[in-house]
Amino acid sequence: MDRPIRVLVAKPGLDGHDRGAKVIARALRDAGMEVIYTGLRQTPEQIVSAAIQEDVECIAMSILSGAHNTLLPKVVEILQKEGVDDILVLGGGVIPDEDIPFLKEKGIKEIFTPGTPTSKTIEFIRNNIKR
Amino acid sequence: MDLGARLLNGEKRAVARLITMIENNEKEAVNILKKYYNKTGKAHVIGITGPPGAGKSTLTDKLIKQLRKEGKTIGVIAIDPTSPFTGGSILGDRVRMNELSTDPGVFIRSMGTRGQLGGLSKATQGAVKILDIYGVDYIFIETVGVGQSEVDIAKNADTTLMVMVPGLGDDIQAIKAGIMEIGDVFAINKADRDGAKRTATEIEIMLDFNKTDRRPPVQKVIAIENKGIDELIVHIKEHMNYLKETGQLHKKRIKNSKLEIVDLIQQKMMNMILDRSSKEEIVDKLAKDVALRKLDPYSAGEKILEEIK
Ligand SMILES: Nc1nc2c(ncn2[C@@H]2O[C@H](COP(=O)(O)OP(=O)(O)O)[C@@H](O)[C@H]2O)c(=O)[nH]1
Ligand SMILES: [Mg+2]
Numbered sequence: 001m002d003r004p005i006r007v008l009v010a011k012p013g014l015d016g017h018d019r020g021a022k023v024i025a026r027a028l029r030d031a032g033m034e035v036i037y038t039g040l041r042q043t044p045e046q047i048v049s050a051a052i053q054e055d056v057e058c059i060a061m062s063i064l065s066g067a068h069n070t071l072l073p074k075v076v077e078i079l080q081k082e083g084v085d086d087i088l089v090l091g092g093g094v095i096p097d098e099d100i101p102f103l104k105e106k107g108i109k110e111i112f113t114p115g116t117p118t119s120k121t122i123e124f125i126r127n128n129i130k131r
Numbered sequence: 132m133d134l135g136a137r138l139l140n141g142e143k144r145a146v147a148r149l150i151t152m153i154e155n156n157e158k159e160a161v162n163i164l165k166k167y168y169n170k171t172g173k174a175h176v177i178g179i180t181g182p183p184g185a186g187k188s189t190l191t192d193k194l195i196k197q198l199r200k201e202g203k204t205i206g207v208i209a210i211d212p213t214s215p216f217t218g219g220s221i222l223g224d225r226v227r228m229n230e231l232s233t234d235p236g237v238f239i240r241s242m243g244t245r246g247q248l249g250g251l252s253k254a255t256q257g258a259v260k261i262l263d264i265y266g267v268d269y270i271f272i273e274t275v276g277v278g279q280s281e282v283d284i285a286k287n288a289d290t291t292l293m294v295m296v297p298g299l300g301d302d303i304q305a306i307k308a309g310i311m312e313i314g315d316v317f318a319i320n321k322a323d324r325d326g327a328k329r330t331a332t333e334i335e336i337m338l339d340f341n342k343t344d345r346r347p348p349v350q351k352v353i354a355i356e357n358k359g360i361d362e363l364i365v366h367i368k369e370h371m372n373y374l375k376e377t378g379q380l381h382k383k384r385i386k387n388s389k390l391e392i393v394d395l396i397q398q399k400m401m402n403m404i405l406d407r408s409s410k411e412e413i414v415d416k417l418a419k420d421v422a423l424r425k426l427d428p429y430s431a432g433e434k435i436l437e438e439i440k
Contacts, residue, residue, distance in 0.1 A: 003155045004218060029219035034243050039226035049232040053239055055147035
């Protein structure tokens with residue numbers, strides 16, 4: 001049996017909705033992945049600590065609060081500070097198109113805006129994790 | 132520095148990677164565990180089990196926070212079921228323990244059951260050893276008390292904490308039958324709800340039938356309000372003292388070591404047989420013949436064993 005891909009699904013920021021995060025968590029599970037679900041209101045520090053302990057291959061963050069330009073790059077920054085360079089970092093949620101180039105430049109490998117079919121995210125993870 | 136040295140050096144990333152490797156059955160991780168096995172056996176291993184939603188994760192979070200105040204270090208292995216259909220899982224126990232994520236004295240790892248034969252207990256026991264070598268004082272293993280293998284895992288701990296909730300109604304009958312004997316300490320969580328007293332009484336009555344020299348304590352707790360946690364920790368520690376004073380700890384560990392050795396042999400044999408008989412294909416083919424009554428299962432088993440002779 002192939003070992004399952006391990007993904008941390010997190011919801012950084014202060015807004016109180018995790019529907020989007022739950023939808024993606026279920027889709028990844030149904031695609032045979034092991035999803036570590038951490039729930040609402042995660043700080044970047046908590047996300048990175050959890051990702052390290054869980055030894056995940058991907059961090060998928062869903063964000064609606066508008067704070068994506070600070071929170072997402074912060075996660076990448078802390079990962080780098082910890083010397084972690086083998087985790088794929090993805091973002092999703094309500095993120096305006098004009099912010100995407102900046103986020104990618106900061107090391108978020110892909111951004112999935114609302115309406116993206118989950119199959120696309122699944123395929124991206126399968127093709128881009130380091131194995 | 133190699134992984135083993137980094138583990139001894141207290142690096143969380145080394146702990147995490149080794150657990151992954153042991154979960155994936157990698158030889159290198161087994162070699163590291165061989166090398167450092169003599170450094171294990173120091174942590175107090177606590178199995179926490181009970182029905183889904185009983186508050187096991189919430190309770191674990193509170194127990195850990197209290198033990199942290201005493202300066203103790205903690206490892207957690209939280210096991211959730213893998214879907215038998217997709218092989219995937221959502222491991223959600225961390226949701227209740229998020230504040231502990233950044234605590235340097237706590238290491239939390241989620242595991243899926245993954246459904247391999249004997250694989251779960253092997254992975255869990257490997258992870259326990261890794262955390263033990265890493266040097267934590269307490270290791271919590273959370274499992275849902277439904278499947279046999281999950282219950283087995285809880286049973287292999289030094290102390291098994293059974294978490295019950297009020298209002299299980301008839302369910303408690305089923306749970307009582309198999310699981311009551313393995314609880315060293317009982318927690319009635321959600322004691323803020325109606326019926327906690329009745330559940331406690333029911334459990335006490337069940338315990339009246341147990342003929343052991345130590346009667347497990349039954350403690351009411353309200354995990355979300357942090358109530359009854361100190362008392363529960365006292366019970367857990369007292370159980371360990373009891374095991375030590377009566378010499379049962381040593382006996383228990385001999386018994387568990389024996390089980391582990393037998394388990395490992397079984398797994399190795401299985402792998403050997405399935406490998407030699409060109410993986411599971413032959414077994415699958417024979418199974419078809421058996422189902423069609425072209426062959427009986429006894430001869431099928433003998434046929435496969437013939438191949439490795
Ligand atoms: N009323 C009440 N709810 C609780 C208590 N402890 C936990 N819960 C809730 O029970 C639910 C399940 O808790 P969780 O720790 O995930 O249970 P587990 O599946 O056994 O790990 C959560 O919504 C908790 O907030 C308690 O003492 N009282
Ligand atoms: Mg739980």
